[in-house]
Amino acid sequence: MIKIKQMLHTGIIVSDxxxxxAFYExxxxxxxxxxxxxxxxxxxWYDIGINQLHLMVVPNPYAGAELPAHGGRDYHVAFAVDDVMEVKQVLDQAGVAYTMSMSGRAALFCRDPDGNALEFSAVKMD
Structure with a gap:
């Protein structure tokens, strides 16, 4: 059995x-x-705590795929935030569509300009 010690980074395919x-920064x-x-x-590359997010401009093997309306039912990256309502306000002001978590937790999902699903979940971090 493989013993995984930590997740290091997540790679996301982007086109521009x-x-x-402009979106991530x-x-x-x-x-x-x-x-x-x-x-x-x-x-x-972006450092986020002990992990990294890697944006890659490479050919997208999923181009043209039909994506679920709710990002929580798609492959996605989850980010811990203090307050989901603050994220909601920023996304509203920017005109970025999102859906609230279907589980009832304090979380929401949106998509980046290339359709990659992102989750923002309220998590108390020490």
Whole structure:
């Protein structure tokens, strides 16, 4: 059996780095990391706690796929936040569509400009 010690990063396929940076840096407030070496394709790394998010401009094998209306029923990345209502307000002001968690928890789901599903869940962190 494999013993996994920690999740390190999540890679997300995007088509337009400028548009994706505007979303992830401008709207979500992430800061690019300079800890990763350049790769043979365009992209960006973001440090989020002990993990990283990796945006990659590569051919998308899922292009044209029909995505579920609710991001919680799709592959997604989950981010811990203090207050889901603050996220809701920012998304409302930016005109970004979202759905609330179907489980009743304090969480919501939206999609980035390329349709990648993102979850924002209220989690108390020490």
């Amino acid at each position: 780095m400028e548009r994706s940076r 401008g709207l979500l407030g992430l800061k690019p990391s300079d800890k990763r070496p350049p790769l043979s394709f365009d992209g960006a």
